[in-house]
Amino acid sequence: MERLTYGEFITNKIADIPYGQAFQTDVIAEAMAEEYKAKPIINVTLKRLADRGLIERFQKGVYYRAKQTAFGKARPREELLEAQLLTCRGNEIIGYETGFSLMNKIGLTTLVPTKREIATNAYHKNVDDRFIIVRKPVVTVNAGNFRYLQFLDVISDLPEASVDAANPKAILHSFAAKNKLDPIVVLTYARRFYSKKTLLILVDILVEQNTKKPQFASDLWYNNTVKGVDSMSPELHARRLAAVKLANAVNKIEGVPVSSQAKTLSAKWARGEISGAEMKATLIAKHKQS
Structure with missing residues (x-):
């Protein structure tokens, strides 16, 4: 196959780039x-x-494809192009939207900020501050962590934000679920790069997310125990396992060792073999004996 000339290669490469x-x-x-x-x-x-x-x-060294329409060329807004340069470099993720503009986008507030906030590895870049506020990220941004950093930035900014959503935690739960955020990874980033206040708010959000009783009308499985038959949905079982995993992660972060008995009781609770009250009573009794 004949090799493309430089001009043909560049033209084909640009043709793969979306308009705007x-x-x-x-x-x-x-x-x-x-x-x-x-x-x-x-x-x-x-x-x-x-x-x-x-x-x-x-601008110097930067181009874009403008789409031709019946009314002339459709050019993207300047702030969108600036934001693209701060969040992507080719196929590489180098930044993300954050702050109050992100809160508005995901529905936490109806207030529309005048400027878009971007956390980016290119935070030293000069941009038009009429449109964009540039933040230095807490850690180098990449494709694997930017959603986690977005999530934690929002939680960090919550106390100072004018949140008017009816159920802010539900919105955050939805964001975490949609982006498949691992609670352990979120906790790790929060512990390493964010304030203790942010970590405490995060734990509160994750505990509620992983322990809230789901509403399922079918697909019950039955667990035979010494007390008879106890019903539990697969979804509730998964949530209990996640709650145990979360609790262990929090203890690890705080440097609190988890005893083998506590792990055994947690596993039984997750399987529905004992209730939360029974698990608590057993642990209290054990503590009094020691």
């Missing part, structure tokens, strides 16, 4: 260097594409 998505010339250059094992000068080619109207120049 900003891209940096050095990202294209890096892709070419990887493909051709060389660093060709691409500015001339990009200028030609811009002169032909296939791309638009946003």
